[in-house]
Amino acid sequence: MRILSGIQPTGNLHLGNYLGAIRNWVKMQDEQNAETECFFFLADMHSITVHEDRATRLANVRDMTAALVACGLDPDKSVLFNQARVPAHAELCWLLCGTARIGWMNRMTQFKDKAGKNRDSASVGLYVYPVLMAADVLLYQATHVPVGEDQKQHLELTRDVATKFNTDFGVDLFTMPDPIISKQTARIMSLRDGTSKMSKSDPSDMSRINLTDDDDLLVQKVRKAKTDAEPLPETAEGLEGRAEALNLVSIYATLAGTTPDAVCAEFAGQGFGAFKPALADVLVAHLSPIRQRYVALKNDEAALDAILIKGAEKAAAAAEPTLKAAYDAMGLLR
Numbered sequence: 001m002r003i004l005s006g007i008q009p010t011g012n013l014h015l016g017n018y019l020g021a022i023r024n025w026v027k028m029q030d031e032q033n034a035e036t037e038c039f040f041f042l043a044d045m046h047s048i049t050v051h052e053d054r055a056t057r058l059a060n061v062r063d064m065t066a067a068l069v070a071c072g073l074d075p076d077k078s079v080l081f082n083q084a085r086v087p088a089h090a091e092l093c094w095l096l097c098g099t100a101r102i103g104w105m106n107r108m109t110q111f112k113d114k115a116g117k118n119r120d121s122a123s124v125g126l127y128v129y130p131v132l133m134a135a136d137v138l139l140y141q142a143t144h145v146p147v148g149e150d151q152k153q154h155l156e157l158t159r160d161v162a163t164k165f166n167t168d169f170g171v172d173l174f175t176m177p178d179p180i181i182s183k184q185t186a187r188i189m190s191l192r193d194g195t196s197k198m199s200k201s202d203p204s205d206m207s208r209i210n211l212t213d214d215d216d217l218l219v220q221k222v223r224k225a226k227t228d229a230e231p232l233p234e235t236a237e238g239l240e241g242r243a244e245a246l247n248l249v250s251i252y253a254t255l256a257g258t259t260p261d262a263v264c265a266e267f268a269g270q271g272f273g274a275f276k277p278a279l280a281d282v283l284v285a286h287l288s289p290i291r292q293r294y295v296a297l298k299n300d301e302a303a304l305d306a307i308l309i310k311g312a313e314k315a316a317a318a319a320e321p322t323l324k325a326a327y328d329a330m331g332l333l334r
């Protein structure tokens, strides 16, 4: 069993990333046995698809490393690294560009969303982004990829690329990865609009909870979160058509280690005036220790770089046999 996942080191880690992905990474890392290996990385090579200056990118990679460790990723239990330090990602991406089809890329909803109306001015990297993601996964023969719902289509594409490569070159090289998406947190929504996902790129900071927000700001964001005037129903079924309410109940349930049904049973008949302070309390209880660990780690550049360098050495060694076999299958001598 090889577990692998990545995150772009752009901006803050928010509650969507944490509940949708990172929390599951930590769980899988802590529950692993002797036959499991975990690889988690900062997708800094993906981050070039949106322009950022040098200093910002350098700072973002270290900040995200500190945030991941603060969330519980342990560099002694997982291989934690940044893509740029393992050139095999870029190499395999190029090899797979011969396999991936333009029609497949054209169907990627994330490209359409991110490029917006003015597609001609999007970077070529944004278009090819899913091929690099396929390379990230296939390079390590990953079997399980814990992600949020928005990455599902990219993983389906990864499977298509793997199948076509194996067929075209008559090899049994790439393993088919399975996405691991936990239903309750597959899509954490914006606090301002229950129909769009919580995201780093939303211009309103009030739409998301950042892992760096202090306790007062957390309370304020929850208080201002959009809701409706109805009381909470007795079961989660009654939340249908109430996207904002469902989102807050799901967040509460996940943090409290329970289910939306149990949360509804507890708060049935009460309005958000009663529910929001309880939600703010669980958020503060969970996020404040993470924030404190993050603050303690984030300025130790040498320690953060050492984690990534050590992780990259292990990752490069794990990637090499697959990269070599891919070159060989294609008749390319290195």
Ligand code: TYM
Residues within 6 Å of the ligand: 004, 005, 006, 007, 008, 009, 016, 017, 018, 019, 020, 021, 022, 043, 046, 132, 133, 136, 137, 145, 146, 147, 148, 149, 150, 151, 185, 186, 187, 188, 189, 197, 198, 199
């Ligand atoms: P990224 O950096 O956008 O997000 C990191 C992880 O957080 C999840 N996520 C969410 N989950 C639930 N609700 C939300 N509102 C929410 N927002 C983000 C994402 O699904 C993701 O799991 N392309 C990837 C990074 C990547 C990758 C990979 C992932 C590069 N190569 C290989 C897996 C395997 C990305 O941009 O994630």
